[in-house]
Amino acid sequence: MTEKRRTREDIKRERQSQQKAKKTKNKTSAGKWIKRIVLTIVLIGGLGLASGAALFGYYVSKAPELDEELLKDPISSEFYDVNGELFAKLGAENREYVKYEDIPQQMIDAIIATEDSRFFEHFGVDLWRLGGAVFANFRDGFGAQGASTITQQVVKNSFFTNEKKLERKAQEAWLAVQLERQYSKEEIFEMYFNKILMSGRIYGFGTAAKEFYGKELSELTLAESAQLAGMPQSPNNFNPYKKPENAEKRRNIVLSLMVQHNKITQAQADEAKAVDITAGLIPEEQRVANLETKYPAFLDVVLSELEEKGDGELMAEGIKVYTTLDPEAQTIVENVMNNDSNFPTEDIEAGVAVVDTQTGEIRAIGGGRNYKGFNYNFAYDNQSRSPGSTIKPLIDYGPAIEYLKWSTGQTLVDEPMNYTGSKQVITNWDSKYLGPMTAREALYASRNIPAVKAFKEVGPDRAKQFLANLGIKTDNLVESDAIGGGHVTMSPIQMAASYAAFGNNGTYNDAHSISKIVFRDGKTSKSYKPEPKIAMSDYTAYMVTDILRDVVSNKRNASAPRAAVSGVDIAGKTGTTNYSSDEFSKFNLKRGSVPDSWFAGYSTNYSIAIWGGYSKRKDAITTWDERWMPQYLFKSIMTDLDRNNPSSSFKQPSSVVSADVVIGSKPLQLATKYTPSNMRSKELFVKGTQPTEYSEEYVPQTLDAPTDLTATFNEVAQLADLSWTHPSLTEGTDENGDPVTYEVKMSVEGGATSVVATSSATTAQIPGIEKGKTYNFTVTAISGDLRSDPASVTLFVEGEPVVEEPTEPEEPDDNNENPGQPENPNDSTDNGNNGNGNGNNNGNNGGNGNNNSGNGNGNGNGSGNTEEPEIPTSPPTQPTDPTQPGTDDGTTDDGE
Numbered sequence: 095m096t097e098k099r100r101t102r103e104d105i106k107r108e109r110q111s112q113q114k115a116k117k118t119k120n121k122t123s124a125g126k127w128i129k130r131i132v133l134t135i136v137l138i139g140g141l142g143l144a145s146g147a148a149l150f151g152y153y154v155s156k157a158p159e160l161d162e163e164l165l166k167d168p169i170s171s172e173f174y175d176v177n178g179e180l181f182a183k184l185g186a187e188n189r190e191y192v193k194y195e196d197i198p199q200q201m202i203d204a205i206i207a208t209e210d211s212r213f214f215e216h217f218g219v220d221l222w223r224l225g226g227a228v229f230a231n232f233r234d235g236f237g238a239q240g241a242s243t244i245t246q247q248v249v250k251n252s253f254f255t256n257e258k259k260l261e262r263k264a265q266e267a268w269l270a271v272q273l274e275r276q277y278s279k280e281e282i283f284e285m286y287f288n289k290i291l292m293s294g295r296i297y298g299f300g301t302a303a304k305e306f307y308g309k310e311l312s313e314l315t316l317a318e319s320a321q322l323a324g325m326p327q328s329p330n331n332f333n334p335y336k337k338p339e340n341a342e343k344r345r346n347i348v349l350s351l352m353v354q355h356n357k358i359t360q361a362q363a364d365e366a367k368a369v370d371i372t373a374g375l376i377p378e379e380q381r382v383a384n385l386e387t388k389y390p391a392f393l394d395v396v397l398s399e400l401e402e403k404g405d406g407e408l409m410a411e412g413i414k415v416y417t418t419l420d421p422e423a424q425t426i427v428e429n430v431m432n433n434d435s436n437f438p439t440e441d442i443e444a445g446v447a448v449v450d451t452q453t454g455e456i457r458a459i460g461g462g463r464n465y466k467g468f469n470y471n472f473a474y475d476n477q478s479r480s481p482g483s484t485i486k487p488l489i490d491y492g493p494a495i496e497y498l499k500w501s502t503g504q505t506l507v508d509e510p511m512n513y514t515g516s517k518q519v520i521t522n523w524d525s526k527y528l529g530p531m532t533a534r535e536a537l538y539a540s541r542n543i544p545a546v547k548a549f550k551e552v553g554p555d556r557a558k559q560f561l562a563n564l565g566i567k568t569d570n571l572v573e574s575d576a577i578g579g580g581h582v583t584m585s586p587i588q589m590a591a592s593y594a595a596f597g598n599n600g601t602y603n604d605a606h607s608i609s610k611i612v613f614r615d616g617k618t619s620k621s622y623k624p625e626p627k628i629a630m631s632d633y634t635a636y637m638v639t640d641i642l643r644d645v646v647s648n649k650r651n652a653s654a655p656r657a658a659v660s661g662v663d664i665a666g667k668t669g670t671t672n673y674s675s676d677e678f679s680k681f682n683l684k685r686g687s688v689p690d691s692w693f694a695g696y697s698t699n700y701s702i703a704i705w706g707g708y709s710k711r712k713d714a715i716t717t718w719d720e721r722w723m724p725q726y727l728f729k730s731i732m733t734d735l736d737r738n739n740p741s742s743s744f745k746q747p748s749s750v751v752s753a754d755v756v757i758g759s760k761p762l763q764l765a766t767k768y769t770p771s772n773m774r775s776k777e778l779f780v781k782g783t784q785p786t787e788y789s790e791e792y793v794p795q796t797l798d799a800p801t802d803l804t805a806t807f808n809e810v811a812q813l814a815d816l817s818w819t820h821p822s823l824t825e826g827t828d829e830n831g832d833p834v835t836y837e838v839k840m841s842v843e844g845g846a847t848s849v850v851a852t853s854s855a856t857t858a859q860i861p862g863i864e865k866g867k868t869y870n871f872t873v874t875a876i877s878g879d880l881r882s883d884p885a886s887v888t889l890f891v892e893g894e895p896v897v898e899e900p901t902e903p904e905e906p907d908d909n910n911e912n913p914g915q916p917e918n919p920n921d922s923t924d925n926g927n928n929g930n931g932n933g934n935n936n937g938n939n940g941g942n943g944n945n946n947s948g949n950g951n952g953n954g955n956g957s958g959n960t961e962e963p964e965i966p967t968s969p970p971t972q973p974t975d976p977t978q979p980g981t982d983d984g985t986t987d988d989g990e
Contacts, residue, residue, distance in 0.1 A: 169412030169614070173396065175419040176455075176609075182387045184409065190300035194284040198312050201299065202283070203357035204323035208348050210244040211355050214279055218245045218270035245270040248285045250407075291410045292322070293329040295387070295397070295467075306334065308376045316358065317366040318374055320348040330401045334371050336475045342371040389424050391461030392417070395474045395587070396607045403622065405611065414612040418455035423448055423700075426734045427458040428465075430727060437463065438719040444727060445472025445705045447586040447605070448735070451594045451696055454603025454624065456587065460704075476705060477585040482578040482669030483540045484692045484703075487638050488592060490548040490576050491537050493560040495780070496634040498551060502641055503755045503762055503777030504533040506544035513546075513573050520546055520577075523670075530758035532775055538644035539651035540668060542577045549576035563629035564592040564602055578669060586703040593694045594701035595629045596639050596665065597744065602629035633749040637778045639665045640744075646695065657695055657725040662736045663743040666695025666728070670721060673714070680712075687714035693724035697732065697741035704728055751781050756789040763789040797882040800836065800856075800873045805889040807863060814860040814889055818873050837874045839884075843867055865893030 173182040206213050212220055220243050242250065249269045273282060292302040302322050303311050314322070324344040325332045334341040349363040387393055396417055400406050427446055430436055437444070446460030461471035470476075494500040508528040511520050522542050536544035549557060554571040561568060561582065568575075568582050575581045584592070591605035608622040642665035646658040653668045669692035673683060689711050694703040704724040707715060715721055754765040757775050762785045765774035769792045779785075803818040816838065838851040838858050847870075851858045863869065869889045875882035 169410065171409050171411075171413045171415060173393065173415045173417060175417060175421050176457075177421070178416070179421070181389060181419065181421065182393055184295040184387070190298060190304060191288050192284075192298070192300040192311065194280045194287075196311070197284075197287060197299075198314070198319070200316060201311055201314065201319050201323070203355075204319045204348055204352060205244075205283075205287070205299075207351040207355045207357050208323050209247075209326070211351075213244050213283070216243060216245075218272075218274035219243065219267050242266075243270065244286045245273055245282050248282060248289065249273060250411075289410065290326045291329055291407065292325050293333050295393075296329075297410070299323075306376065307374050309374075315366070315369070315374065316349075316362060317345065317369040320352070320366060321345045321371070324348040328401060329406055330398050334375060335470060338371045345371065387467070389419060389421070389428075389459075390467030391428075391459040391465045391471060391473065392419050392424055392456070392607065394461060394467060394471050395456065395459050398474060399607050399622070400611075405620070408611065408613075412614045416609045416611070418450070418457065418607055418609055420457040422738055423458040423735055426738075427460045427731055430730050431460040431462070432464050434463075436723075436727060436730065438717065438723060441708060441713070442715075442720060442723065443472055443707065443709055444723065445474075445476050445586045446727065446731065447473045447590040447703050448731070449587070449590040449594055449605050449701045449703075451597040451699055451701045452603075454591050454594060454605050454626075455609075456605055456607040457700070459587075459607075470709070472705060473586045475585070477588075478583050479690050479705060479707070480578050480580050480583055480671045481589060482671045482690060482692055483542075483545075484589065484667045484669035484694050485575070485578045485582060486537060486540070486545050487596070487642065487667055488561060488564060488566070489557045489571070489582070490545045490552065491533060491641070492596075492630060492634055492638050493552040493557050494533070494548045495637050496560060496630050497556050499780045499783050500533060500548075501755075501762065501777050501779040501783065502532065502534040502637055503757070503775060503779075505530055505758050505760050505762065506533055506536050506547055507531075508536065508541045508543050511543050511546065514550070532757060532777065534641045534644065534775070534777065535651070537641050537667075538647075538649065538653065540653045546573055546576045549573060560630070563627070564595055565604055566592060578671060586705050589692070589694050589703035590696075590701045593667075593696050593703065596635045596642070597696040597698055597701060598635070599632045599747070600628060600630040600635040601626050631749065632747040633780045636744065636747055636750055637780075640746075640778055642666055642695075643744075654693060654695075654725050656722055657693055657728045657732075659729055659732050659736060662697055662732065662741055664695050664697055664732065665744070666693060668693055668725070670715075677711075681714070683714050684716060687716050688721070689714060691715055691721045691724055693728050695728050695732065697736065698744060699739055699741040700732065700735050702728055702731060746778075749781050750778050751784050752776055752778050753784045755785060756791065759789060759791075761785065763787050765789060766792060768792045768795065795880055797834075797875050797877050797880040799883040800875055800885040803871070803873055803885040803887045805869070805871050805887045807889060807891045808859075811859075812861065812863055814863045814869060814871070816858045816860065816871055816873070816887075818856050818885060820856065820875060832877045834875055834877045837876055839872045839874075841870045844870075847872075863889075863891055865891045867891055 170183050172180055173184070175181050210220070246266050249266050277285075288298040288300065290299070291297055292299065293305075296302050296305050299322055300311060302325070303309055303314055303318075306322070307314065307318055309318075321334060321341060321344075324341075324347065327344070331337060332341045332344045346367050349358070349366050352358045353360050353363045396415060397406075397409070400408065400415070427448060431444065431446065434440075443462055444460060445462065446458070447456065448458040449456055459471070459473045461473050462469065465471070491500075494504070507530050508522070510527060512518060513520060520543050523540070527543070528539075528541065531539075531541070531544065533544070533548070535541075536548075550573065552560075557575075558568060558571050565588060566582065566584060570581060572579065572581065587605045591603065595602040603626050604624040606622055606624055610619050610621045610623070612619045643663070645652055645654045645666050645668065646664050648655055654666055657666055658664065669690075670688045671690040672688055673681070677683070678687070689707055691706040692704065694701075696702065704727050706720065706724045706727075754769075754774050754776050755762045756765050756769055757773050762777075764785050764787065766788050769789060773792075798821050800818040800820050803816065806815045807813075808815050818836075820834070833854065835852055835854050836856070836858075837849060838853065838860070839847050840850045840860060841847040850860050858873075860869075860871070867890075869891070870886065871889065872884040872886040874884045
């Protein structure tokens with residue numbers, strides 16, 4: 095039987111049939127798997143729901159009971175100093191409680207629109223907000239976003255700590271529902287309205303209205319109501335006194351939310367947004383603290399730190415805050431700040447931060463003169479001012495030593511210079527250029543051009559890294575930042591912490607005012623102590639410190655001798671900032687005006703940074719007394735601090751060595767004993783980088799010794815006549831034109847040697863020579879600091895020594911009332927000759943008449959002494975060498 099042949103069409107239909115069957119099979123298989131997956135998810139979901147419900151029930155069973163007293167009143171938080179002593183208690187005290195019916199509708203609308211727009215609709219938990227928060231937490235991690243309603247916030251602030259744990263959130267939601275069942279919406283809103291933390295130590299909107307605006311709630315404008323409504327989210331961050339820009343942005347958000355939720359019109363919002371954020375605020379000088387507490391400036395910093403760490407809301411939960419406050423140090427600072435005699439003008443202000451050098455713990459804060467609290471804290475809030483030349487160790491010389499291993503003797507040239515790619519000339523405060531100098535002098539004298547050169551050598555990237563190691567963040571650095579040009583700003587607290595690293599062998603600690611907080615349960619705590627980090631090598635820290643010691647010294651051009659404290663090893667740096675040319679014109683300022691003056695200094699115990707200036711930038715510092723004020727305040731505070739807690743000296747690490755170098759040499763060379771004192775300097779080096787080559791610029795200089803020295807005895811005058819020659823002398827000067835003198839010494843019978851004459855001539859006559867004795871004479875040529883080898887000669891005088899017979903005393907004349915004078919053993923004529931001879935000889939030969947420093951045998955009589963000379967019985971005492979004249983230790987005014 096012949097097999098039927100398949101056509102191409104048959105094959106095509108067969109393949110299509112097979113593919114269709116395969117697809118049907120695949121669909122059936124896929125459907126089965128989908129069903130299995132769905133069933134599995136449902137099963138897991140059911141099990142999860144059951145487990146979740148069980149867990150939720152377990153958590154709820156442990157929830158506390160609702161307590162009306164806790165619901166309505168804030169719970170006081172306590173603050174302890176470094177000794178564990180309570181110094182402040184903040185909470186329900188002095189609170190302005192407002193009933194719901196007395197709250198203006200405008201205020202209610204602002205709060206509802208901002209905090210909980212569906213407050214009057216939900217049952218304590220807002221499921222819409224909860225869904226959004228769940229998604230955000232799934233995406234960004236648990237705790238990324240909250241969904242708390244006003245009701246939940248009341249519950250949380252009354253019964254729980256601020257930890258974002260699942261157990262706490264479950265209990266919070268449960269109690270919120272229970273709260274809604276037991277109290278009306280109006281009662282719950284009233285609890286929130288009076289309980290919420292508004293700023294610092296202010297609780298409740300009613301209290302805030304009086305503290306900020308001095309008004310009743312009913313008197314507030316729309317802009318003011320919106321401002322207050324926006325503050326609870328971050329009280330200190332939205333404080334219009336301290337951070338007006340942040341406060342304005344937050345107020346405008348609240349106004350937009352009110353429009354969104356149909357509480358006000360867009361026109362009303364726009365009108366309110368146009369109002370100056372500071373309009374209506376009570377002037378700071380008129381504000382009266384609602385609650386008087388000890389150490390308000392320090393407490394302000396503590397409250398700000400709580401908020402920075404995200405724990406600001408804990409204030410309403412009754413926590414215990416253990417701070418780093420040293421009450422003795424704080425009292426010292428407050429006494430200085432509250433004494434008007436310490437300030438050169440009535441309105442000038444200051445901000446002071448005292449930080450422990452070793453730990454970064456803030457010991458004391460000077461927030462301003464007569465600081466009462468609530469107002470601008472110049473130690474903490476003052477974060478936008480440029481530091482001037484106090485930046486130089488942090489951005490120029492510190493990095494140069496750290497990364498380039500510069501020595502303190504690195505040669506820099508103070509000379510005319512422009513910023514790179516610019517025609518702008520860099521100037522020094524005195525408009526002078528001092529030429530080659532060491533890095534040491536460039537920093538302690540605060541010269542600008544060398545600082546910019548150091549920055550350029552380091553480079554902006556390494557300078558930026560060095561700043562970051564010291565807790566200072568900056569996005570961009572340019573050459574003008576090398577001298578405090580403006581991109582880098584910091585508060586006195588930050589500056590004190592950064593400088594402390596130099597005094598702490600290079601280890602940096604963030605400045606902090608809190609050690610730990612303890613939650614209401616008394617068991618749970620949270621540490622605030624930062625981890626120390628190595629910011630720089632120990633050699634960098636010490637070498638910068640050693641230079642900054644000179645800043646407070648009496649060296650010529652030292653910029654801060656007024657800050658020195660006797661007996662205390664201190665290092666420090668000054669700084670002033672400048673106005674732009676536009677500001678000089680805008681503010682109509684006189685020449686020499688500056689906006690800021692700084693001083694930062696430290697010992698091994700304390701690092702202190704002080705800012706001085708005026709609240710408003712347009713008010714200028716115009717006198718040197720104003721500029722020097724931070725130095726004087728530092729001196730006063732450090733003196734008392736060190737008296738209570740004495741500091742030790744800074745210790746040089748083994749990584750640092752010292753050497754005498756020739757100033758200005760490139761590369762640095764070692765000085766020799768012939769290097770002039772004004773050209774040599776003892777400098778510090780990173781071990782292994784010190785120079786090994788000696789300078790050949792200054793070579794030993796010698797002076798020829800006298801020759802042909804002879805000594806003869808003049809029997810008539812009883813003198814020794816000395817004469818000599820000097821090979822290199824023709825006109826009484828050496829080859830450099832310096833005058834030459836000769837020092838004559840004598841010894842008798844091998845006894846002690848003494849100077850008997852100094853002459854500019856090549857002859858000398860030595861009186862008092864006796865027969866029968868041996869004399870040794872030496873003559874040394876002297877020119878400036880040079881002394882020749884001595885020439886010597888011996889003279890023996892022949893003859894018998896003269897022995898004087900004692901004179902028989904005459905019988906007293908009984909007729910005379912007084913006995914007669916004894917006879918002079920020497921002939922009066924001889925005495926006169928001897929006296930005249932001495933005077934003439936020394937006068938002619940430049941002895942006493944010129945610069946005789948050693949003739950003690952009566953030669954001075956030829957210079958006008960009218961008393962009868964006496965022949966000494968022993969050789970004259972050798973005089974001491976003349977003292978080298980001192981250098982000018984005066985200082986110049988600092989004006990970086």
